[in-house]
Amino acid sequence: MRRQIWALLTGVALLAALWPAGAMGQARSPMTFWSWRGEDRAFYEGMIKKFEAQNPGVSIQFQTFKPTEYNTVLSAAMQAGKGPDIVHLRAYGALQPFARPEFLVPLDDKVPELKTFARQWLDGARSQADRKVYGVPFAVQALVIFYNKKLLRQAGVEAPRPAWTWDQFLAALRTLKDHSITPLANGGKEGWTLEVAMGVLGPNFYGGTNFYEAVTRGQTTFKSPQFTGALAKLAEIRPYMPQGFMGVSYTDMQQLFINEQAAMFVGGIWELGYFLSQNASLDIGIMPGPVARPGDTPWISSYDDGNYGVNAKTPHMAEALKFIRFTATREWGQAFTDQLKQISAVPGVEVRDPLLKQVVGWMRHATPYIMLVGFRWKNPTGSELIQNDLQGLFAGRLTPQQVGEDVTRGLASWFAPFKGQ
């Protein structure tokens, strides 16, 4: 019996050793491009093909990594000087560990196209230490509410024209619920989706950019009634979330909306392409977060989603920079917006999708997505704090005041103006 096992094991080992590696082809790849956006592979590979056709002899390999481990992989590789030639980078605070000349090439002088980019998006690619720009912003995100037109009609709810007031919004949610339709797809199992919900529903109550300016200058804190008041408003949506919403994850939220089991989805504009690709018959409308008083202009939380950068140690500097300049062109931006149904950060791109076009219009009244843009520089980040505290709020463990206090207290460890507050 024992001999059989050994025979089997040896057989397996031998088989494994002798098994031909298969015809993988020796695809010679002088340049690598690392990314965490596995879902956008087709777009990137298409654009790379275009670039390779225009630049004979250049070849780029697009490699994606599991998003949750991307930072770890990139950190290890960059520290060992083994990073890719072209790097997909996150923005703001998460960019900082890499945004230094020993890791990345400062692009201010290398990519003249950047001069035309909006300053607010370039800030997402800027180093806090030397104020240089280390990447080309690739997408701009806006936080909005998606709604299912068909379900709203079924409940006799009239679609909002530009924006609802908070009372109209709650009334609509109530009507939907009375018609046995789950009004909101949103859940609380993953704290970041609650932070997004705050980004959609909060600014119209805490005062958008005015509050942002004040709090980032340290003139007020998150304990102020403006902010805690906005949190209290946010908590009013709890009765209209799915049953057991604290156990509803991000994937669940998407599926609830795609399968028309919930009427609205408070989220980011990046969902649009995915929603439509999964259910083409979905009749989607988009609206901004409801306003406090009739006639107010709604604030739209926005941010630079991430950037493309060049490894300072690349042996293919000229080609890599050429490719990076390509990502800053209108051609790239237009293809990005058309194919992925997301908003490119490249100026002058024509948005053809009517829904997206609407959102771009609202973004004239954009406000920074508060924790990401303003408070992710050091640990504990504002996002880390608010995500868990919002779960506390939605699970009934914390009051809005306690959330404000905890966020302020946590930030005080590195944000000097909050010290002693």
Next chain:
Amino acid sequence: MTPPTGAAGEGRRPGVVAAAALAQTLLAANALLVLLPIGFMVLSSLKATREIFQRPFALPVVPRWQNYAEVWGAAHFAVYFRNSLIVTVASMALILVTGTLAAYALGRYRFRGNDLIFLFFLSGIMVPIRLAIIPLFIMMRDLRLLDTVWSLILVYAASGLPSAIFILTGFFRTLPPELDNAARIDGAGELGILITVLLPLVRPALAIVTVYNIIPIWNDFFFPLVFIHQDRLKTLPLGLTVFFGEFQTNWALLFAGLTLAAAPVLALYVVMSQQFIKGLTAGAIKG
């Protein structure tokens, strides 16, 4: 459910029958609890992502066998499978050979520093090895082992050693010392004693060590993710991570891939479980 046939050999009293029935219920319930999820994995692999969530517990409307074809094409499955096999078998072999030798020394010989060396090995499972990923990466770079299966084999083998030595040393210690002495008087060498006398007796421990280490090695995607960047060297779990996006995960394809990855291991286990359990219970720890 089939009625239990007199468990424990001599149960004829009604109380014993009732106990046996209860035992059957418990065992059957746990078996069901184990098998159902595996069934769901297979079921989900034949659906579209939307369908998985729309009707999670129903049979697929139309079985999507093309999921498997797509996974087989998108991921270079045969190659990944081969790499996983090489890495797992090689690291396991290293763990068993070096671990047995070290445990033999620690478990059968008294010498100064024995406890210290034992503790030194044991300290290796006290912190997550992920902590050391950056020093390890730099070391692999300097040894020119990045992008080779050796980077994985060495790390898996080294990090599997502490538990292996812990388990094996314990078993070696339970064997009566007369065994070695008798063999030694018969003129057997130190290595000979280990191989001919003791090894057959610690087979159960070797089986436990294998079980404890082999599956985590087979399923790990973290070290390959960091060390391996060439497609032709990827392991199965790493190959499957391509289905995870930031905002979209292709659950249908992922499940087809996971089923494919689990199938050979499950099959091997089912085929070998009798032998394997015999190995576990063989020999004597009757001390």
Next chain:
Amino acid sequence: MAGVAVGTRARSAPRRVPYRIARGLWIAAFLAPALLLFSAFVAYPIMTAMAYSLYRWDGIVRGGWAGTANFRRLFGQYPYSERMLVAFWHNAWTFVLTMIIQNGLGMLFATLLAAGGWGARVYRAIFFMPVVLSLVVVGFLWELFLNPVWGAVNKLLALAGLGALARPWLGDPHTALVTLILVNAWRWVGFPTIVFLAGIQAIPDEYLEAARLDGAGSGAIFRRIVLPLLAPQVNIIVILTFIGAFNWFELPYVMQGVTGEPYHATDVLGLLFYRAAFGAVDTGNPDVGVGSAIAVVMFALILLTSGLGALYLRQREAEA
């Protein structure tokens, strides 16, 4: 290597000198491969990483000497100080519950299977299967089963007339950790089952027979004969469970995210360490110094408890 030095000064019974030297060389030769492998690819990298806790860090770039600053931040600065304590209790709780539920069930199953009976061989094979599954499968399937909207668990409760018990198991801060521990037990229960089963089957039948003839009940047989003879197996399982519970990372990470959601209900030391050392996707930044400091504390804690425990058990086994 260290083995040579210690080997030659063996304090065993007086023998011929050549044998003593040969013996020392043998010991060194047996230990050398494992020591080499382990030192190079585990001990050295881990010590290097732990030394990171003594430096200042600017993102992922090492700065100057920091002394104990990272440790002071860990224990003194909100919210690290509080998270550390919460995570520690969660680990301790995980150990206790896993011992009771997983290993208790393992012992029960092993006893039942050892008795033979219908289908024992089949069950034996089945119980071990979840260990084989990838964690991604385990996490996803249980999230699906426990899902409050379409999950089977709440539906079954409703069918049984216990609808009032339905809750978002993984999303409710009260139930999330216990649920996670149960999923973990589901996955691993086959391991203690098989280890105990092997131990029970190795007990000579004569012992049990003799006890039965003396009129001992099955409870007494278990307590007086089976359990003491299972001591080596129990020791192994206890130590491995302890280390596993305090090193717990994979399952909470896959199912509850790197911050131990919801509201830190499933935060454990492993998660705390990982998100400090590497940053939390894009919500937090790497804080390598504090991350390494957490690892040092974990190391000290587990080494002290389980290392001393293991040594004690080892000595006892040797004396037995």
